Amino acid sequence: MDIKSICVYCASSTQIDELYFQEARKLGRLLAQQGITLINGAGSMGLMAACTDGCLEAGGKAVGIIPTFMIEADWCHKGMTEIIETDSIHVRQEKMAEMSDGAIVLPGGCGTFAELMELITWKQLGLYLKPIVLVNTKGYYNPMLEVLNQATEQHFMSQRHATIWQVADTAEEAIRLVLQTPNWDVSIRRFAKI
Helix, strand or coil: CCCCEEEEECCCCCCCCHHHHHHHHHHHHHHHHCCCEEEECCECCHHHHHHHHHHHHCCCCEEEEEEHHHHHCCCECCCCCEEEEECCHHHHHHHHHHHCCCEEECCCCHHHHHHHHHHHHHHHCCCCCCCEEEECHHHCCHHHHHHHHHHHHCCCCCHHHHHCCEEECCHHHHHHHHHHCCCCCHHHHHHCCC
């Protein structure tokens, strides 16, 4: 599969461990080095900014998709290669998924969780067929992965749905998994009902 762009979902918090910033910056740098366009939410803080900075410093292209109210609040990264302004968060999330060939999810808070769960749901329904990879830095996503595993074990989700997402320990592994994972076929919809 030809991957031209990857959407990176992650935290905007500035109060987190430096290791998370290092991994985000490295991911941005690696995307640039492989000629892959970074798509993200255009945030000027936290891991979003670190990933963008890493990409731009390595000569890459970073496309930010951001709602008008966030631009008005001055939350937009000033160095983005391209900015796409949307009317709402919902349109932003649709655009981010639509414009990218895969998703990498770094650690984040409620906004990142919401984006991840929406992607998983869309993939379960056959609406989003692209790779989804979580970067489990410092075991950050272990509790969420336990909940998702419990959902399949207790038949709230089909066992097939446990392959919707993949887990990487590093930025390098995350990119490799996106590049190696084939898109799902829309026929997966028949398994949405269990």
